[in-house]
Every structure is written in C-alpha cells, then in structure tokens.
Amino acid sequence: MLNAIILGILMGIVSGLTPGIHTNTLSAFILSYSAILSKYFSVEDLAVVVFVNAIVHTFLDILPSMFLGVPDEDTAIAVLPTHELVLDGKGIIATSISAYSSLLSFLISLPIFLIFLLVLPNMEFGLSATTPFLLFAVSIAMILGEKGEMFEGSLSAWRKRALAGLIFLLSGLLGFYSFGRDDTILLPLLTGLFSSPTLLISAFSKSNVPMQEISLEIPNHRDVLSGSLAGALVSLFPGISSGIATVIASNHLRDKKRIVSAISSANTANALLCFAVLFSIHRVRSGAVDAFMKLGGNIDLAAFLLIGLISALAGTLLTIAFGLLAGRIVPKIDPLKLSVLVFAMLIAFIYVMTGAFGLFVFSLATIIGLLAVIFKVRRINCMGCLILPTILLYLWV
Numbered sequence: 001m002l003n004a005i006i007l008g009i010l011m012g013i014v015s016g017l018t019p020g021i022h023t024n025t026l027s028a029f030i031l032s033y034s035a036i037l038s039k040y041f042s043v044e045d046l047a048v049v050v051f052v053n054a055i056v057h058t059f060l061d062i063l064p065s066m067f068l069g070v071p072d073e074d075t076a077i078a079v080l081p082t083h084e085l086v087l088d089g090k091g092i093i094a095t096s097i098s099a100y101s102s103l104l105s106f107l108i109s110l111p112i113f114l115i116f117l118l119v120l121p122n123m124e125f126g127l128s129a130t131t132p133f134l135l136f137a138v139s140i141a142m143i144l145g146e147k148g149e150m151f152e153g154s155l156s157a158w159r160k161r162a163l164a165g166l167i168f169l170l171s172g173l174l175g176f177y178s179f180g181r182d183d184t185i186l187l188p189l190l191t192g193l194f195s196s197p198t199l200l201i202s203a204f205s206k207s208n209v210p211m212q213e214i215s216l217e218i219p220n221h222r223d224v225l226s227g228s229l230a231g232a233l234v235s236l237f238p239g240i241s242s243g244i245a246t247v248i249a250s251n252h253l254r255d256k257k258r259i260v261s262a263i264s265s266a267n268t269a270n271a272l273l274c275f276a277v278l279f280s281i282h283r284v285r286s287g288a289v290d291a292f293m294k295l296g297g298n299i300d301l302a303a304f305l306l307i308g309l310i311s312a313l314a315g316t317l318l319t320i321a322f323g324l325l326a327g328r329i330v331p332k333i334d335p336l337k338l339s340v341l342v343f344a345m346l347i348a349f350i351y352v353m354t355g356a357f358g359l360f361v362f363s364l365a366t367i368i369g370l371l372a373v374i375f376k377v378r379r380i381n382c383m384g385c386l387i388l389p390t391i392l393l394y395l396w397v
Contacts, residue, residue, distance in 0.1 A: 004045035005307060008052025009314050015053060016060025017322065019070040019187075019349070023057040023271075024287025031291040047295045051275065051304070052311045054288035055106070058242075058268040059315030060322065062098045062260070066091060067326040068342050069198040074242045074267045076194045077380045081256035083198050086330070089210040090257075095323025096216035097257055098264040099316045101224050105265035106312040108228040109272045110305060116276040117301075120236075131237045132394040135387050138244065142251050143168060146377055163375040170368050171381070172388025178361045179389050188350045188358040192365025193382040195346065197373050200366075203339035212327035216320070219261035223253070227265025234266075235273035235285055240390065242270035242286075247383050272308060 015021045027050045030037065037046055058074065065075040066082035085094040146164045148156025171193060178185040230249035234240050249266035250259045274285040275292070279301070284290045299307075330338070350358045365385075372379050 001045060001048060001307075004041060004048040005052055005310060007041075008049040009056050009311065009318075011049065011053040012056025012311070012315065013060060013318060016057045017063060019064050019068070019072065019191075019346070022072055022186075022287075023054045026053055027288040027291035031294055034295060043295055044299055047292050047299060048307060050288055050292045050295065052307060054271050054286070055268070055308055055311040056315040056318070058264075058271045059099060059102045059312070059319045061267070062264060063095070063319065063322055063326060066094060066098075066323075067330050069202065069339075070191065070195050070342065070346065072190065074246060075263065076190045076243060077246055077250060077383060078260060078263045079194045079198055080379050081259045083202075085256050085260070086209060086212070089213050091212045091330070092323055092327040093213060093215050093217045094257065094260050095327070096320055097219045098260050099319035099323070100216075101219040101227065101261040101264040102268040102319075103312050103316045104219070104221070104224045105228045105231070105268045106272060106308065108225065108265075109232065109269045112228070112232050112269075113273060113276040113305070116273065117280045120277065120280040127237050128394070131240060132391045134237060135240070135244070135391050138248055138251075139168060139384070139387055139391075142247060142380060142383070145251055146381075149376070160375075160377055164377040164381045167368065167372045167375065167377055167381045168384035168388070170371070170384075171365075172384035174361065174364055174368065175385030176389040176392055178385075185354060185358060185361055188354055188362035189365050189385055191346055191350065192362040192367075193369040193372075193385060194379060196343070196362070196366040197369040197379075199339045199343045199346075200370070201373070203336055203343070209331045209333075209335055209338075211331050214324070214327070217257070219265075220258055223249075223258045223261040224265045227262040227267075228269040230262075231266040231269025231271075232273050235270050235277055238283065238285065241386065242267050243383065243386055244390075245270045247380060247387070251380060268312070275304075 011026050015023050015026050030046055030050055034046055061072055061075050062078060064070045065079045066086060069079055069083050082094055085091055143161055143164045146160040148160055175189060178189055227249040231245045234242060234245035245266040246263040249262035253259045253262055274289045277283050277285050278289050278293055284293060350362050369382060372382060
C-alpha cells in the first residue's frame, strides 16, 4: 500500500506541474494498462494510486497557472490574479495560501464526506433535471457581478455587463463548437482564453518579475469554507466539473489572495467529495472516480480517508516546496524570453496533442480572451466555454 501511495504522489506531481496533463488523463492511463500494472500492483493498490493522484493534483496544479500563466480546467480563472501576485513579489505567499486552503478544505470536507454517506442514499435524486438551472443561475450571477468604471455614469455597469455577456456567449459558442468535434480540445480552448492574453501582455509590457518575498500566509477561513461548500455542491451534480466549482466559489471576490484561497478550496473539496458521491449512491462525477470504480478497489473507509489525509499533507508540503523553488528561479529569467518561450512551447504542444484543429480553436480563443482584456471585463466570463455547452447538452437531451 505504501508503494501505491508514493506512486500516486509522484503521479500527482507530474499531472499537477505539467500543463495539459489532467488527473483524469493519468487515471484513464492506469485503467487502460491495468492488466499490465496488475503484475506489480494489486487492484486495491491501483485504486489507491488513482485516488492519491486526484488529491495531490489539486494542490500542485495552481503552480503552472501562477508562475507560467498556463492553466488547466480547475485553475483557469486563477491565471490572472496569481500572475499579478507574482508580479507584486507575492508568488510564494500566494503558494502558501493555496496550499493551506487546500489542506483546510480537505479537513472541512471530511465531515461533509460522512454526511454524504448518511444522507444521500435516502434522498430522491433528480439532480440531472436541475443541473441546467443551477448553471443558468451561476451564469447570470457571473455576468451581473460586473461593476461599472468609476465616474462613467449610471449606465457604465450595464454596459460592462452587456460586454461580459458577449464574452460569455462567444466563449460558450466556441466551447460548444469545439467539444462537438474533439473531446481533447480543452487544452487549446482554456489556454487561448486564459493563458495567451496574460503571456502576450507580459511579453509586450516591460514589467519585470521581482524577487519573491519569502513568507507564508494563512488564508481567510471564510473563503476556505465558501470554496469547500462550492466544491461540495458541484460534486452532487452530474456533468459539472470542478472548474464550475471555482466559478461559484470566487465569483463574488475581488481580492486576489481571497480568489486563490476560494479556488484552491473548491478544487480540493470537489475532488474528495466526488468519491463520497460514489460511495453513497454509486454515481460517477469525475474521470478519476470512474477509473477508481472500474478498478473495483475494495478499500476500508477509515483507511481510504487516512490515505487521503496523507495525500493532502504531502500535497501541502510539495506545493510550498515547489513554490519556493519557482519563486527563486522565475525572477532570474527575462520576462520577455520566458513569455515567448512558454507561448512557443504551448503552440508546439497544442499542435502535437490536437493538430491543426486545436491551433484553430486556440487562435479563436486567444482573440476572445484579448477581447475580455480590451473590454475590461473579468476573465471569469470566459468560463462560458464550459458552462454554456453543459447547459445546451442537458437541454438538448
């Protein structure tokens, strides 16, 4: 079992720190090659690897967004606030806030896990029917959350909301078009919407990344709690990813540190509580849970939660350690060269992974992401790329 935990942690490091590799990808890999891996690991051990990877990933996946400006689905809306914190010399502080938020969220989610086990089997589940209405409410709240510019008059807020609605619609239509043709298109879609504008602005601005302040900071407990509850809520609904949980958790926030805390909390809580939904009502809410179920690992609940706690503690220490390392290295690299290098690597990676169609989606997404910058609306509205296709899918079905 110890070997399985160590392997799961190592896989969490790989998936968390490597842009474009999600925990669901590695879970699918383990499931596909389970016949070969079973020569070295038991079925229970492989299930443990999937679970540990899913938890550790939620701690480390903030770092590519923070120091490179490269997002995945769960941290896309964190790109701008975390990048700004790095430019303020507070990247290591943001790393500690993220790590502690995820750890506290895991601890908060443990009693929620047990509540799910007790309550969910006795509930009539009609969540599929209510999913599009929840997403519609989230979309409206997100768009109406735009505020007008100071001294621009009473109609300024509504002008910004109209522009935010346009960005939401364009992102959503691009997502709907993309997913309808290729289910591996998430990388170029999110990279174009969230990463490209940040990288391009960094390349053409003359801002330097300062030396990072070496300090740790405890997150706001209210943000951790709200993020955990958002992650718990989303874990109940089919077809909604933890990316949506981060939208719910952070939509009302403006302070960059608080946004980091809420997003990290929602991400970790959702990853854990998706397993609670599996244990209680045998429903699948993520790729990692699907692989865990198909592997058929029969793990004692107490041992399962203890393994999760070990994973969370390891994720906390690893996130802070890698954050300290990145905080020392990144300021020594010329920001123009770093932005150009990351941008070029992303284009090459996208082409290898998704071909010409992926580059086409990446280009359109980049234009939409830059429009959000030009219109001065929050980049969170670009999450329409996930929300609108999900709404349309449920209404269509």
